[in-house]
Amino acid sequence: MKYFLLFIVCFAALYGYYVYTKTKDLLNPILTFSLPILLSVVVNLIFYDRGSYDISPRTYGVYLLGVAAFVCGCAVTIRPSSAKRVLQPVKLNYNSLVFNGYKLIAAIGTVFSIFYIFKGAASGVFGTNVIRNIRWYSLYVEQNSFIGKYSIVFIEIGFCIYAYKVCVLEHRDRKTKCWLLLFAIEYIVAIMTTMARTAILQFAVETAYFFMWGIQNKHRRRKRNSRFKIAILAAAALYAMQFLAIRTEKAFYLDDITGKTTNWLIPYLGKQFYIFDRFILPHAWVTRGINSFGFLGRVLQKLGILIPKYPIRIPGGQVASFITDPYTDFGAVGVIMVMLINGIVIGYIYRHAVKYSGWWLMFYSVCVYSCVISFYAFQFAMSSQLYFAVAALLLFVDGKLHLHVRDLSEWRKSQIKYLSYKSYQ
Incomplete structure (x- = not known):
């Protein structure tokens, strides 16, 4: 088998x-x-x-x-x-006023996250090992940084919007690139509140996706340079994950199956x-849908509708x-x-x-x-994906969603016309 x-x-x-x-x-x-x-x-x-x-x-x-x-x-x-891959990516239409509110929430959340990081680093449980102190603090003392925990959704939306503009639409003006850099920094600060290697992977995957999408529209020489940047990004993400593992003293340990010292990977x-x-x-058939339904499953569990038969005990830190x-x-x-x-x-x-x-x-x-x-x-039922979708939909509260759909319809007609023309050549 x-x-x-x-x-x-x-x-x-x-x-x-x-x-x-x-x-x-x-x-x-x-x-x-x-x-x-x-x-x-x-x-x-x-x-x-x-x-x-x-x-x-x-x-x-x-x-x-x-x-x-x-x-x-x-x-x-x-x-x-x-x-068929899109020939000409569409622009993003959204409510600028609502998006500015998201920027403000992201900034406030980042400030809270910075204070949270300092509190965790100052806990001193593991002496001068700052990263391990923060990781321990986030797991066992204060598991979220108040608004800093939920601001990650707005940070992620801002990062994705500006990554789309820079990488896909190729808007390379200084203002757009500065906003992208700012949201990237805020994203990294949010990751530092937990020091989780999976959070680094998520950031790296999102970044790589926008870069790789933009590569397809470049000339061969520019493609080669962009691919080199993606390789550097992948290496940096892997190094960051290894660095966190070392600093949290989880890089090498005795495997209970093989009986040998092994790397965390x-x-x-x-x-x-x-x-x-x-x-x-x-x-x-023990948890009865609580896990697969994600946010809804947890709500139904709180309401007493979905009740697990018994707790399943898995050793901590296992996959x-x-x-x-x-x-x-x-x-x-x-x-x-x-x-x-x-x-x-x-x-x-x-x-x-x-x-x-x-x-x-x-x-x-x-x-x-x-x-x-x-x-x-x-991770297909992550609550953060639901929050992202809801927050993104709120960007259309002033009716711009209708404009976006109308513009998209016209754009689709032009794309079909272009494809039909190419098929006869």
Whole structure:
């Protein structure tokens, strides 16, 4: 079963590459979902599924169902054979007054976050190890920085808007670039309040997506320079994650399975199969939708509508991949249905992002992180994505949404006319 899973994931990656040949987008959902999982399967086979512990075929079977369901869902809505990349990205229409309010909230939240960081650093629990002090403070003392915690949504919107303007629309005036730099700094400050490596990954993925989208419209020499910048960004993100691991004294530790000292990347990439097999597999239909429904699930739990049968105990700091939450909610059937629905939704968003750009592209830049991180955790029901969508919709309160749709309709007609003209040449 494990080698059949390896075959299916390889097939999914090849299909993702086929989507890339049609859309010229390396960060399409199938490729970003399947490649990290492929790496995860390989690391598991090399380091964990051998020796004293054999992972059951049922674990690999559930994993296979999740991968197949997500890829099928994406394939249904993306329809790569007919997906054409946008020829001329649309401008973003939004309420400037509301957006200025977002800027103010982001600035206030950043100030709160800075004070929060100083409080955490001054806790002195681990002496002069500032990063570990902040991490400990955010986990065990004060788990949020008040408005600083929720301002991340407005910071993310501002960052995405200006990244879209600079990278996709190529608005390179000083004012626009300064705003992009300011929001990037605010984003980094927000990340520092938790010192979480996954937050660094999310920031890096969003940044890379806008850069890579803009690359496709450049000349060959400019493409080469831009790709070099993306390589530097990826290396910097990996270095930052390794640096945080070292400073929080989690870079190297004794693995309880292999009995050897290992780097944090190895269990992050490959240990989830062992964790699922040992701690998750016996607990199907326990949480009853609380995890898969995200924000709604937590609300229903508070109201006493969704009540878990019993708590599932997993050792702290462990990873269990994207199948854990759907499986504990609804069993193997839940893995199929939840991942199929998520694949359909993300595929729909992606198809519109490729064809129409604009706000669709903005939404997908936030959603793609859920695909990348699937090897590590189920993040398709993140509350932050819901908050992002609601905050983005509030930017249209003055009726500009109607104008945007009307302009988009006219733009689509011109694109179809252009494509028809090219087909006769």
